[in-house]
Each structure stands twice: as C-alpha cells, then as structure tokens.
Amino acid sequence: MTSETPVISCKNVWKIFGQDPEGYLSKLPPGRTFDDIRADGYIAGVRDVSIEVSRGEMLVIMGLSGSGKSTLVRCFSRLHEITGGTIEVDGQDIMALPEKELIELRRNKMGMVFQNFGLLPHRTVLENVAFPLEMRGQDKHERRDRALEVIKLVGLERREEYFPRELSGGQQQRVGIARSLAIEPDIWFLDEPFSALDPLIRREMQDEFLRLQEMLGKTIVFITHDFDEALRLADRIAIMKDGAVEQCGTPDNIVLNPATEYVRKFTEEIDKANVVHARILTDMSATGEGAPVEASATIHALAKLLVNDTRDMIPVVDNGKAIGAMPRKAALDILVGAD
Amino acid sequence: MAVLSTNQALTRVGYSDTQIASGLFCVALVLTVLQYSGLLPSWLHRIPEEWVPPFAVWLDAAFIFIREDLQLEKLTRWFAEGPLQFMLDTTANLLYGKRRWPRFEQIPWSAIAASAAVLGYYLGGWRLALLAGGTFVWTALIGQWKDAMETMSVLIVAAPLAFLIGLLVGIAAWKYTWVDRAVRPVLSVLQTLPFFTYLLPAVIFFKVGPTAGAVATIIYAVPPMILMTTLGLKKVSPEVIEAGKMSGCSRWQMLRHVYVPAARNEILVGVNQVIMLCLAMVVLTAFIGMPGLGAKLLAMMGSFKLGRSFEIGVTIVLLAVTLDRLSKAWVVKLPEHFERGTRWWVRHKYALTALAVFVFFTVLGQFVGWFAEIGRRESFSQGKEIDTAIKTFLAFDIVQGITGQIRYVLNVWVLNPFRDFLLSIPTFGFILIVIAGALAIGGRRPALYATVFFGLVALSGWWDRSVITLYSVISAVIIATLIGLPIGIMAARSEKWSRRVLLACDTAQTFPSFIYLIPAIMLFGITATSVVMSILIFAMVPLIRYTVEGLRGVPLEMTEAADMSGATRRQKLWSVQLPLALPTMAVGFNQAIMFAFFMVIIAAFIGTQDLGQELQKTLAGTDLGKNFVLGFCVALMALTFDMAILSWAEKKKAQLGL
Structure with missing residues (x-):
C-alpha cells in the first residue's frame, strides 16, 4: 500500500480475439458493447482496462467465467499479446521487450500459480519446484537447496520425491505455489489457485496463503470467481464483466457503495458487517466521548458494543491515535442489514 | 455471408444431393442395360486402349530423372551400403552370428530370453514376464531362433529410425502449418498404398536384401x-x-522439457504402432527376398507344409503379442517415487537383475552349448506331426464336405456371378455408380474426389484388374459384415463378453497381416475362396471391435431412458443404441475396407487375377512406372471409400452432438 511508482500499470488495454484484431480495433468506434463486438465476429477478452498495482499490494480481480479476468492477468505477463494500450512493469513497457528480455523478466521477477496447477507430470515435486531455477541455468546444488527451502515453506517436507499424480489436489497446488516462489519473484500472479479444490481444503489454503503473504509481502494479482474469497484476501478488488472493469476499490468501499447494478448483486448476498471496518464509517471532523474503538475492527467484531452502547458518536483510534468518530446508527444499520 | 449466398444459389438450382445421386445411378443403370442388350458402343463399355495415357512411361522417365540426373541413387546407395548396412550387420552379428564386420559374437538365446523376462516383469508383473520369456524360449526350442533373429535384427534397426523420423517430422508438422499441410495428403496416400509399392522403389534405391527391407519398413511405419x-x-x-x-523457458527448453515430456503418452502409443507396423512389414519383405520368419513362412506355405507354417505362424503371433504388450505396458507404466536415501542398487534393481541374468546365461552358454544355440536336430519342432494331423483332419469326410460345400456355393453361386456382373458394367456406368454412392453418403466433396480418383483408375489402363480387386474387397467386406455385426451386437450385450471380444480383437489386430493367410489356405487350399476368406477374417476384426465399442459407448442415461420408456431389448437396440453407435461403427466399417484393400494385395500370393498379382510380378523386375501406376490404382480406390465413409461418420457425429 506504499505509493511510489506502481509495479504494474496498464492503460487502455484491449485484447481482442478474431481474424484481424489490430485492424478491427483501429476502426472500432467508441461505445461498442461486448455483444456488438461479438456480432462483428470478434471476442473482446479485455475491453479498455486501465488499472495500477502498487508495490506490496494485493489486488484481487473478481469476475465470473468468461469475464476476461484470466485474459487480463495473462496480458500482464505477456502470455497474451495485447491488441491495444500499454502495460508497464516497473516502468518498463513489456510489449516492447524482445523475447530474450521477456524471458529474463519471467525468470527473475514473475511467478504464477495456475488453477489446475500446471505441474509437469514427468518431474518429481523437487524437480517441478526447481524447474524455473533450472531454466535460468542455476547450479544443481544451489537449486536443490533453494527448492527444498520453498518446499518446506509450503509444508511439503518429505514429499520431495513424489510425482504430482501421487499427491492430493491441495498438495499439488502447494507444489504450484512453491514453484512460483522458487525464484523469489517480485510479482506474484495467482489464477484462481484454489478453485479446483474442495471447500474445506480451500479455506485451509487461503489461511496458508495469508500466512505466506504476511511473511513475504509480495505484490500480488489474485484472480477468483468467488466474491467471499476476494473480500477475505484483497487490499483492493477489481470486479470485471464482459472484459471491462465494473468497479475497482477496497472491499469496504465496494460493499458500501456498489457502482453498478451488477456489483450490487454480488454485495447483496454477503454479510457486510464482516467486511466493513470502523475506519470507513469514521467522520474525520467529528469527535466522540468515552472508550474508543480500533479503526481496523470490523462492524461484526464490534456488534456487542454497538448494541449495548448509547452514544451517538463513538471515537475511533488508529494505532492509538484518534482519527475521528463513527456514528453508531450507521454502524448498526450495517449490522442489521438495513440499507 | 459467402456461405449464405452459395446456399441460395444451390436452392435455386433445386436438386438435392440425393436427387443428383439417384439421377447418376439411373444413367448408370441405362448404360448397363444397353450393354446387356448389346446396343452400347464398345468405346462406352471400356475405354479404348489408345485413349489411355502412358502413365507408366511418364513415371519411368521421372524416376530415371530422379535416379540418374539428380543422382539421388548415389546418395541412397551410399546410405544403404554405408551406415544402414553397418547397423544391420551389427544387429545381425549380435542376434544370430552373421559374422561380418564389425565382428560381435552371437548372444546366447537363453540370455535374451531371461533378460526379456526381467523386462516383462518390470513392465507388467509375472504375466508379462512369462509371455516375454516364454516367447523367446518357444522360438529357440522350436528351432526358429535364427529366422526369428533375422527378422528381429531388421526390426531393431528399423523401429528406432522410424521413431526418430516420425518424431522429428511430427514436431515440424506441429510447429509449422505449411509442413502439416504438405505432410497430411502424403500420409493418407502412404497409408492406403499397397505395400508392394513400397517394396520395389526400396529395392531399386537401396539394393536387394535387408537394407531395402529396412527402408521399406521404415517408410511404412513412419x-x-x-x-x-x-x-x-x-x-x-x-x-x-x-x-x-512463466518459468522462463526458451523455445528449445519448452520443447525439450515441457512439450515432449508432457506428450509422453501419445508418443509412446506411436512407438507401439511403429513397432507393430515394423514387425508386420518386416515379415512381408519376404517378397523381396528378405530372409527371416516371413521368408520361411512363404516357402512353407508355397510347398503346402501346413505343420511348419503353423509353427512359424505361432512364433510370429507370439512375437507380435509380446512386443505389443510390452510396449503398451510401457505406455501405462508411470514413474513412481523412491523414498529419499534409497540405495542406488535398489533404485536400479531391475536393470541390475537383467544384467545379472544376461551375464549368467552368456557365461553358461560358453560351457553348455545348448544354452547358447539349439541346433536343428535338437529342436522340438513337431512340423511333420502337425502337418499330418492337420491334413488328416482336413481329409475327414465331414470336414471336407463342409469346406467343399462352402467353396462350391461361394464360388459358383456368389463370387463368380458377382465378379462377372461387376465386370459387365460399362466403365462409365461403374464410375457413375461410385460417384452417386459417394455423393449420397459423403456429400459433394467426396463425390468430387471419387470422380477424379476413379477417372484416373479408368485411364490407368488397368480397369478390369481394378474391378476384380474391388470385387474381392466388396464381397469379403459384405460377408464380414454379415458375420461380424451379429457377433459384435451379441457381445455388446454384456460387459463380460464385450471385454473378452475386445481383447480378442486387440490381440488379433497385432498379428502381422501375413498370418491371416494360414487358416484360409489350410481350410480352402489355394483357391479363390481362400482369397476371400483371408480378407474376410482380417477385415472382420475392426468391424467387430468398433461395433462393440460403439454400442458400449452409448451414454448410460440414454439406454436407461429407453428402459424407463418401456422399450424391449429389440426396440432399444434399433431405436436407441444402433443409431447412436452408427458413426463409430462406420469408422470400423471403413477400417474393414482399408484392411481388405491391404489384404487383397497380399492374397496375390495365393493366386489372383487382380492388381496385386500384377504388382507382385513387377517385383521381379525394375518396372517402377508400372508398379506405381498399379499401386496408385489401389490407393485411389481405397481413398475414395475412405473419404466418403469418414465424412459421413463425421457429419453424423456432429448431428448427434457426439
């Protein structure tokens, strides 16, 4: 959440699939919808997306299948060539990179985790994890040590010699995660990493993932179709539909102020008290009396206090410093789900 | 938009494919009737000789240009006499002590058998160990070790080369579309070209004997x-x-570490097919004087020594089944991990055991000669006894009565009249019927190809022989269908029988085609009936197989829905299972026809009057042009059927949403 130059910055990115995407895009009049484009015989994978990811931030891109979220993240790593716009990674236009430098970029800066793991079936866990290191020509002993280190980090000790098919889904994804971390990437792409797993395992893996992130503090682009997962993990969420970003903001913000009807539909189902923090309800100019609450506390966590308290304005502190006060009624409305 | 407008144009003309097909058929009918009533001018009945372009002469000129002017022959001869001869001599020395440079001593048969058993155990447990070891023990004991090893020595050279070439071309075709586009039509022609057409160029460019055999085998298996x-x-x-x-692979690293290993299974299935086709072809190279099991079989059958033929047949079948099962087990065998700290001799225990038994038997062979080589006298061959037994069996009145009856009825009432009728149809009428059939079954594209292909056949100057070839194929496939379909349908009724029949078909398909001549000759001697019979048995295998697979492949919900709608077994079969299985069955039918075209050429050995016979004659000389014209006649006819039936099956599949 520190703000220097963004790690990834994309401007007006288009990705169109079809016969002659560039030619089509150059003649595309503004305001054509996804369906219009499809009627012309093209598929708009990504439609005029501008988004930035700051260092150390976790951006979750949320959307249903076919919304273009996976396409967008593949544009970031240039697994897809974009049709229009620019994408900069650390201030470098990746579309201008020659193949060799692109490979260098992937070898040193990027890691990616895939929905169906994408493990190489003929290699053991150890060899899979060491694969990116092997590709960049690292010495055998060095890469073995490093691979064992990451395998330990994801909790797969004593499984190094197994082949992927001998592991459960959750374990396979741990291998996928370990492989993506082996080169110590700055940017970590995760494409629906937990979608192929059972609900119970998924929850466990999310916790594990949060623990890892706390330790490593990477810049993350995380893809999911699960709104709950997005809320649980994200610093910021971008909601996509038909290739375009509908809304991009913090979870609190999206839950409290859905920008479009489409976004509102997602927020309807969820328990807002679990998402909204005291901070966002705080009126900076107001002051309250009595015992303060923490800005980082969710409304759900404050439920008992809110119901029993009688004050209209409750003071809010952030790291022991008063930042304002929260109107109790607004918080109670969220708690009982009144709009 | 373009598609729409052509559709409109077609509807304006207003004839559907079926109407055109019926029209063509009627014209053919009129032509035939005119012929029978003697009113048809002779140039309409058969294309006059002087209209036939001298394809053979042109082709010969082209070959001479390639051979002599482009000096290709020098290159191929160099390859044949240099590296290829060297490899073949090496394997021949090792396997049966050919004693040519480089001199290696012959490996004792017991060492090979024992190592094969260990390999079998590693790949598939005791059963495969028994099969692999047993095959080699049988071969040695029955006194066919040298013949079998002559065959194997070529196989061992040809199969890896075919694998390598196939892999490289396959990668190129996958990487570059233009290679793919260039290779595909060549492949479909190669797959329908009769094997005699592989043999003669091989002989001319790579000299007679094992080298030519190896080259023909490689081309055939690629x-x-x-x-x-x-x-x-x-x-x-x-x-x-x-x-x-994302792991940062360069292009080469992608191919080497990602693509090829990830495609392991398909590549290994390819290896299995390469091995099986190599074996089939190596046996057939007997026709160009390649020594080995094939040559022995050819000689024994030629002199009607049924006992020895039978024994050689068993050896070939055992070898085929062993090679097939071992390579298939290799496909299925996936790597398994060892716990860390496992000792190296535990990790490599199978390789070490194989080495140990190999060394043991090699040393033993030095002291006890029997373990190194089993001489003719010491073998357990029962050739004479089996021969007597079979001939006594065949001489029984009842057996002779039945086979004689079948032969008589088939020949006099079915085959000969059918052949004469086909020959009586005027050339144009015949072509029109084929076109009409292709149109009705496959649509316009196959009909267009049928026109061109059969037109070429008519212009080749070998029309009558082509018709006779076609007659053998058609009659054999029809009889095969009449027998095979009921068997397939019956077998598909129960899980247990489906499995058994599929296993039998799988096994039968691994047999080199040559083998199918043995039972036909045994039962029906050297007659036209045994030609049809050998084709019939060979063609029935894919027919039964695909029928069972098609019927078993019908989704369970659909048969359950039929059951719940109160359908009887027969109703279920006719209105649910058969319609859904038909596209798959059509693929089997197509394969049956392709197999028949293949077999009819081999049956030339029995004595036929068709293209195969002419082809076989060309092998004796250097008549490359004629050989190719004849070969292409077969290939073009086969391709016509192939295209029509497969495009029907695909259309049907799309309609059914399968």
Whole structure:
C-alpha cells in the first residue's frame, strides 16, 4: 500500500480475439458493447482496462467465467499479446521487450500459480519446484537447496520425491505455489489457485496463503470467481464483466457503495458487517466521548458494543491515535442489514 | 455471408444431393442395360486402349530423372551400403552370428530370453514376464531362433529410425502449418498404398536384401508416429505450457522439457504402432527376398507344409503379442517415487537383475552349448506331426464336405456371378455408380474426389484388374459384415463378453497381416475362396471391435431412458443404441475396407487375377512406372471409400452432438 511508482500499470488495454484484431480495433468506434463486438465476429477478452498495482499490494480481480479476468492477468505477463494500450512493469513497457528480455523478466521477477496447477507430470515435486531455477541455468546444488527451502515453506517436507499424480489436489497446488516462489519473484500472479479444490481444503489454503503473504509481502494479482474469497484476501478488488472493469476499490468501499447494478448483486448476498471496518464509517471532523474503538475492527467484531452502547458518536483510534468518530446508527444499520 | 449466398444459389438450382445421386445411378443403370442388350458402343463399355495415357512411361522417365540426373541413387546407395548396412550387420552379428564386420559374437538365446523376462516383469508383473520369456524360449526350442533373429535384427534397426523420423517430422508438422499441410495428403496416400509399392522403389534405391527391407519398413511405419506426435503435442494442457513460459523457458527448453515430456503418452502409443507396423512389414519383405520368419513362412506355405507354417505362424503371433504388450505396458507404466536415501542398487534393481541374468546365461552358454544355440536336430519342432494331423483332419469326410460345400456355393453361386456382373458394367456406368454412392453418403466433396480418383483408375489402363480387386474387397467386406455385426451386437450385450471380444480383437489386430493367410489356405487350399476368406477374417476384426465399442459407448442415461420408456431389448437396440453407435461403427466399417484393400494385395500370393498379382510380378523386375501406376490404382480406390465413409461418420457425429 506504499505509493511510489506502481509495479504494474496498464492503460487502455484491449485484447481482442478474431481474424484481424489490430485492424478491427483501429476502426472500432467508441461505445461498442461486448455483444456488438461479438456480432462483428470478434471476442473482446479485455475491453479498455486501465488499472495500477502498487508495490506490496494485493489486488484481487473478481469476475465470473468468461469475464476476461484470466485474459487480463495473462496480458500482464505477456502470455497474451495485447491488441491495444500499454502495460508497464516497473516502468518498463513489456510489449516492447524482445523475447530474450521477456524471458529474463519471467525468470527473475514473475511467478504464477495456475488453477489446475500446471505441474509437469514427468518431474518429481523437487524437480517441478526447481524447474524455473533450472531454466535460468542455476547450479544443481544451489537449486536443490533453494527448492527444498520453498518446499518446506509450503509444508511439503518429505514429499520431495513424489510425482504430482501421487499427491492430493491441495498438495499439488502447494507444489504450484512453491514453484512460483522458487525464484523469489517480485510479482506474484495467482489464477484462481484454489478453485479446483474442495471447500474445506480451500479455506485451509487461503489461511496458508495469508500466512505466506504476511511473511513475504509480495505484490500480488489474485484472480477468483468467488466474491467471499476476494473480500477475505484483497487490499483492493477489481470486479470485471464482459472484459471491462465494473468497479475497482477496497472491499469496504465496494460493499458500501456498489457502482453498478451488477456489483450490487454480488454485495447483496454477503454479510457486510464482516467486511466493513470502523475506519470507513469514521467522520474525520467529528469527535466522540468515552472508550474508543480500533479503526481496523470490523462492524461484526464490534456488534456487542454497538448494541449495548448509547452514544451517538463513538471515537475511533488508529494505532492509538484518534482519527475521528463513527456514528453508531450507521454502524448498526450495517449490522442489521438495513440499507 | 459467402456461405449464405452459395446456399441460395444451390436452392435455386433445386436438386438435392440425393436427387443428383439417384439421377447418376439411373444413367448408370441405362448404360448397363444397353450393354446387356448389346446396343452400347464398345468405346462406352471400356475405354479404348489408345485413349489411355502412358502413365507408366511418364513415371519411368521421372524416376530415371530422379535416379540418374539428380543422382539421388548415389546418395541412397551410399546410405544403404554405408551406415544402414553397418547397423544391420551389427544387429545381425549380435542376434544370430552373421559374422561380418564389425565382428560381435552371437548372444546366447537363453540370455535374451531371461533378460526379456526381467523386462516383462518390470513392465507388467509375472504375466508379462512369462509371455516375454516364454516367447523367446518357444522360438529357440522350436528351432526358429535364427529366422526369428533375422527378422528381429531388421526390426531393431528399423523401429528406432522410424521413431526418430516420425518424431522429428511430427514436431515440424506441429510447429509449422505449411509442413502439416504438405505432410497430411502424403500420409493418407502412404497409408492406403499397397505395400508392394513400397517394396520395389526400396529395392531399386537401396539394393536387394535387408537394407531395402529396412527402408521399406521404415517408410511404412513412419506415418502413425508423425500423427501421434502431432496429436500429443497439440493436446498438452495450456496451463502446463503457460507454466513453462512463466518459468522462463526458451523455445528449445519448452520443447525439450515441457512439450515432449508432457506428450509422453501419445508418443509412446506411436512407438507401439511403429513397432507393430515394423514387425508386420518386416515379415512381408519376404517378397523381396528378405530372409527371416516371413521368408520361411512363404516357402512353407508355397510347398503346402501346413505343420511348419503353423509353427512359424505361432512364433510370429507370439512375437507380435509380446512386443505389443510390452510396449503398451510401457505406455501405462508411470514413474513412481523412491523414498529419499534409497540405495542406488535398489533404485536400479531391475536393470541390475537383467544384467545379472544376461551375464549368467552368456557365461553358461560358453560351457553348455545348448544354452547358447539349439541346433536343428535338437529342436522340438513337431512340423511333420502337425502337418499330418492337420491334413488328416482336413481329409475327414465331414470336414471336407463342409469346406467343399462352402467353396462350391461361394464360388459358383456368389463370387463368380458377382465378379462377372461387376465386370459387365460399362466403365462409365461403374464410375457413375461410385460417384452417386459417394455423393449420397459423403456429400459433394467426396463425390468430387471419387470422380477424379476413379477417372484416373479408368485411364490407368488397368480397369478390369481394378474391378476384380474391388470385387474381392466388396464381397469379403459384405460377408464380414454379415458375420461380424451379429457377433459384435451379441457381445455388446454384456460387459463380460464385450471385454473378452475386445481383447480378442486387440490381440488379433497385432498379428502381422501375413498370418491371416494360414487358416484360409489350410481350410480352402489355394483357391479363390481362400482369397476371400483371408480378407474376410482380417477385415472382420475392426468391424467387430468398433461395433462393440460403439454400442458400449452409448451414454448410460440414454439406454436407461429407453428402459424407463418401456422399450424391449429389440426396440432399444434399433431405436436407441444402433443409431447412436452408427458413426463409430462406420469408422470400423471403413477400417474393414482399408484392411481388405491391404489384404487383397497380399492374397496375390495365393493366386489372383487382380492388381496385386500384377504388382507382385513387377517385383521381379525394375518396372517402377508400372508398379506405381498399379499401386496408385489401389490407393485411389481405397481413398475414395475412405473419404466418403469418414465424412459421413463425421457429419453424423456432429448431428448427434457426439
């Protein structure tokens, strides 16, 4: 959440699939919808997306299948060539990179985790994890040590010699995660990493993932179709539909102020008290009396206090410093789900 | 938009494919009736000799240009006499002590058998160990070790080369579309070209004997390897590819570490097919004087020594089944991990055991000669006894009565009248019927190809022989269908029988085609009936197999829905299972026809009057042009059927949403 130059910055990115995407895009009049484009015989994978990811931030891109979220993240790593716009990674236009430098970029800066793991079936866990290191020509002993280190980090000790098919889904994804971390990437792409797993395992893996992130503090682009997962993990969420970003903001913000009807539909189902923090309800100019609450506390966590308290304005502190006060009624409305 | 307008144009003309087909058929009918009533001018009945372009002469000129002016022959001869001869001599020395440079001593048979058993155990447990070891023990004991090893020595050279060539071309075809586009039509022609057409160029460019045999075998075995490689590479999961790219693979690293290993299964299936086709072809190279099991079989059958033929047949079948099962087990065998700290001799225990038994038996062979080589006298061959037994059995009145009856009825009432009728149809009428059939079954594209292909056959100057070839194919396939379909349908009723029949078909398909001549000759002697019979048995295998697979492949919900709608077994079969299984069955039918075209050429050995006979004659000389014209006649006819039936099956599949 520190703000220097963004790690990834994309401007007006288009990705169109079809016969002659560039030619089509150059003649595309503004305001054509996804369906219009499809009627012309093209598929708009990504439609005029501008988004930035700051260092150390976790951006979750949320959307249903076919919304273009996976396409967008593949544009970031240039697994897809974009049709229009620019994408900069650390201030470098990746579309201008020659193949060799692109490979260098992937070898040193990027890691990616895939929905169906994408493990190489003929290699053991150890060899899979060491694969990116092997590709960049690292010495055998060095890469073995490093691979064992990451395998330990994801909790797969004593499984190094197994082949992927001998592991459960959750374990396979741990291998996928370990492989993506082996080169110590700055940017970590995760494409629906937990979608192929059972609900119970998924929850466990999310916790594990949060623990890892706390330790490593990477810049993350995380893809999911699960709104709950997005809320649980994200610093910021971008909601996509038909290739375009509908809304991009913090979870609190999206839950409290859905920008479009489409976004509102997602927020309807969820328990807002679990998402909204005291901070966002705080009126900076107001002051309250009595015992303060923490800005980082969710409304759900404050439920008992809110119901029993009688004050209209409750003071809010952030790291022991008063930042304002929260109107109790607004918080109670969220708690009982009144709009 | 373009599609729409052509559709409109077609509806304006207003004839459907079926109407055109019926029209063509009627014209053919009129032509035939005119012929019978003697009113047809002779140039309409058969194309006059002077209209036939001298294809053979042109082709010969082209070959001479390639051979002599382009000096290709020098290159091929160099390859044949240099590296290829060297490899073949090496394997020949090792396997049966040919004693040519480089001199290696012959490996004792017991060492090979024991190592094969260990390999079998490693790949598939005791059963495969028994099969692999047993095959070699049988071969040695029955006194065919030298013949079998002559065959194997070529196989061992040809199969890896075919694999390598297939893999490289397959990768190229997958990587570059233009290679794919260039290779595909060549492959479909290669797969329908009769094997005699492989043999003669091989002889001319690579000299008689094992070298030519190896080259013909390689060319014959390469196509499926190319197809399987391309298929496997295309099927690699996109995530695995992306994972490779995100790991920073260069292009070479992608191919070497990601694509090829991830396509392992398809590539290994290709290896299996290469081995099986190599074996089939090595046996057939007997026709160009390649020594080995094939030559022995050819000689024994030629002199009607049924006992020895039978024994050689068993050896070939055992070898085929062993090679097939071992290579298939290799496909299925996936790597398994060892716990860390496992000792190296535990990790490599199978390789070490194989080495140990190999060394043991090699040393033993030095002291006890029997373990190194079993001489003719010491073998357990029962050739004479089996021969007597079979001939006594065949001489029984009842057996002779039955086979005689079948032969008589088939020949006099079915085959000969059918052949004469086909020959009586005027050339144009015949072509029109084929076109009408292709149109009705496959649509316009196959009909167009049928026109061109059969037109060429008519202009080749070998029309009558082509018709006779076609007659053998058609009559054999019809009889095969009449017998095979009921068997398939019956077997598909129960899980247990389906499995058994499929296993039998799988096994039968691994037999080199040559083997199918043995039972036909045994039962019906050297007659036209045994030609049809050998084709019939050979063609029935894919027919039964695909019928069972098609019927078993009908989705369970659909048969359950039929059951719940109160359908009887017969109703269920006719209105649910058969319609859904038909596209798959059509593929089997198509394969049956392709197999028949293949077999009818081999049956030339029995004595036929068709293209195969002429082809076989060309092998004696250097008549390359004629050989190719004849070969292409067969290939073009086969391709016509292939295109029509497969395009029907595909249309049907699309309609059914399968």
